[in-house]
Amino acid sequence: MEKLRTPKNIFVQGPISPIKIANSIANHATKTDIGGHSIFLGQVRADEKDGGTVRAIAYTAYEEMALQKAFEIREAVFSKYPLTCMHIYHSLGEVKTGEICLFVFTSSKHRKAAMQACEELVERIKAELPIWGKELVDNDTSVWKENT
Template identity: 70%
Template sequence: MSEKKIKNIFVEGAISPQFIAESIAKHSSKTEIGGHGIFLGQVRKDKIDENTVAAIEYTAFEDLALEKMHLIREDIFEKYPLTCMHIYQSLGTVKAGEICLFVFTSSAHRKPAIAACEEVVERLKAELPIWGKEIFEDGSHQWKENK
């Protein structure tokens, strides 16, 4: 593993619109950036077997997830000419309609930023030990299948 510090991607609870806006605004001074790739994951109010999802409770094997995310981050920086990459994943309970994942990549040009953002999201979903328990309006719950 490289000498770079492992970044913590986890935040407690929902990711607020204000936090997202401030993160984007901080990049206006970085005038070498010409494009951003942004993905926002939002909890859906799905109906499953007559039950409606009210929230998802996210848990993770944090140490392993952070190590794997560090390796993914290094792979992405090697593959794409990015200026920066930011990843925030909720832990704890996030209500339907709230943001649970924020991935933000920046590059001199739009195509690498967009491609890198998409790859980060796909790899995060496939490779990180993060789980979601769907909490239904009636109080029952079940583990969510990652799609």
């Protein structure tokens, strides 16, 4: 009997720590059928906006819908590529410039599948998940971020 997969919580409060990223990588050392990993790290930039510099992004989401959509994207990508593992983490709340807000990690027997799946995941997450970022500018203004 096939085990039913359920939506995983992809959200992390605040920035995604380097320790979380390192531990996630280290946890795969025992999975000796993996030949390649692909990792994407999204980092908050200090863009110039409205006469100031972005100091942070405050992320919000329609969580229930985002988790369901992330689950659907995961299932579609798992069915398209021969992956061994896939992990998605996205920040909620305030993330300062220089900190990590998105961590996508794919693993496969061969590098090409891991790389292609990782790229597709990142593009679909940015385009399809109901997650919004408000750029907090150092001159006390804020601007809703548009995904590009």
